[in-house]
Amino acid sequence: MRAVASVSIAPATAGVDPIRRKAWHRRASTTRGCCVPRASATESEDVSTPTGPSRRGVLAAPLVAAAASAATGGSLLTPPRARAEETRVLLVSSGGAADAGSAETFPSVTAALEALAARGDASAASIRLSPGVYFERVVVPASLAGDLVIEPVAGAAPGSVTLEHRTSSPYEATVENQMPGSAGAVTLRRVVVRHASPSVANNYAAFAQPGSALTLESCDVQSDTGSGVAAEGATLVLTDCAIHDCKTHGVAVYGDLLGEFGSGAIARCVVSRNGGDGVLLRQGARGEVVGNTITDNGGFSVELVDVREGTTVRDNVLGTGGKKPKPAVRFGGYGEEDVVNENNREV
Numbered sequence: 001m002r003a004v005a006s007v008s009i010a011p012a013t014a015g016v017d018p019i020r021r022k023a024w025h026r027r028a029s030t031t032r033g034c035c036v037p038r039a040s041a042t043e044s045e046d047v048s049t050p051t052g053p054s055r056r057g058v059l060a061a062p063l064v065a066a067a068a069s070a071a072t073g074g075s076l077l078t079p080p081r082a083r084a085e086e087t088r089v090l091l092v093s094s095g096g097a098a099d100a101g102s103a104e105t106f107p108s109v110t111a112a113l114e115a116l117a118a119r120g121d122a123s124a125a126s127i128r129l130s131p132g133v134y135f136e137r138v139v140v141p142a143s144l145a146g147d148l149v150i151e152p153v154a155g156a157a158p159g160s161v162t163l164e165h166r167t168s169s170p171y172e173a174t175v176e177n178q179m180p181g182s183a184g185a186v187t188l189r190r191v192v193v194r195h196a197s198p199s200v201a202n203n204y205a206a207f208a209q210p211g212s213a214l215t216l217e218s219c220d221v222q223s224d225t226g227s228g229v230a231a232e233g234a235t236l237v238l239t240d241c242a243i244h245d246c247k248t249h250g251v252a253v254y255g256d257l258l259g260e261f262g263s264g265a266i267a268r269c270v271v272s273r274n275g276g277d278g279v280l281l282r283q284g285a286r287g288e289v290v291g292n293t294i295t296d297n298g299g300f301s302v303e304l305v306d307v308r309e310g311t312t313v314r315d316n317v318l319g320t321g322g323k324k325p326k327p328a329v330r331f332g333g334y335g336e337e338d339v340v341n342e343n344n345r346e347v
Contacts, residue, residue, distance in 0.1 A: 094132025181213035208234035259284025295319030
């Protein structure tokens with residue numbers, strides 16, 4: 001097997017990708033809507049009878065804010081902002097009790113986030129988790145400001161920190177970033193993420209809300225009910241991650257409702273055994289899928305539907321086998337002529 005070229009990716013910090021492709025086609029079609037992504041068969045399958053708002057029903061207000069705060073110029077993967085000289089460190093213990101001797105030790109990630117939201121500044125912060133399983137839903141609130149890293153304490157063994165959220169309530173990701181990218185970027189590093197939430201849509205283990213910026217580095221992600229990692233009108237970066245055994249897609253990156261903002265970069269990841277596509281980019285998303293191994297997925301290895309100019313699929317190992325072999329890279333809608341698709345190895 002040919003060695004896959006190494007890829008260097010800097011973390012994304014812009015909440016919204018400012019680069020727009022040429023006018024996005026909106027011609028009516030009997031096979032797809034002009035603005036709302038069509039759910040795949042696996043995406044549409046319901047596992048219960050959820051209540052509450054639909055995914056698209058709650059997007060309008062955040063997208064207005066995202067468009068208003070969009071930067072100008074720049075590229076999909078922009079250099080990181082200069083961080084504050086001193087990073088506030090908050091420790092979290094899986095024992096369930098705070099250390100009385102330290103005001104910076106907390107019983108949960110949620111408690112640490114609440115402390116950050118109340119601090120009244122936008123300095124950088126690091127939430128460091130002791131080994132253990134944290135049964136909680138981690139939501140980075142829109143009220144927070146400042147770059148944030150959530151990671152194990154120094155010296156923790158690989159795979160020793162797990163964030164797990166299994167619920168009967170719909171539309172609840174295990175990790176969800178709501179903080180606008182203009183206020184700061186969130187990085188999840190060396191953490192195992194497990195998820196189950198009975199939703200028809202908006203069913204993700206890790207989710208970047210419209211206008212936010214989320215990076216996962218060396219994480220292991222799995223969802224019993226939906227997709228592993230997703231972004232809607234946001235900036236998503238995945239490096240050296242394992243996204244596997246999800247009911248629907250491994251990674252799903254959608255543009256906003258207008259098909260003008262939203263980007264995803266996936267590099268050096270292993271995306272396998274997911275019920276839907278390995279990587280799905282659609283509705284005006286722009287993506288870089290480089291140096292990954294994407295195999296044994298129920299859908300296509302990479303599916304591109306109405307993607308923006310600058311999308312690249314390069315130097316990947318892509319699976320096309322199974323009882324009914326299919327194309328490794330599938331194009332739909334518009335944008336195929338704008339995609340760089342090269343040096344991929346099919347197995």
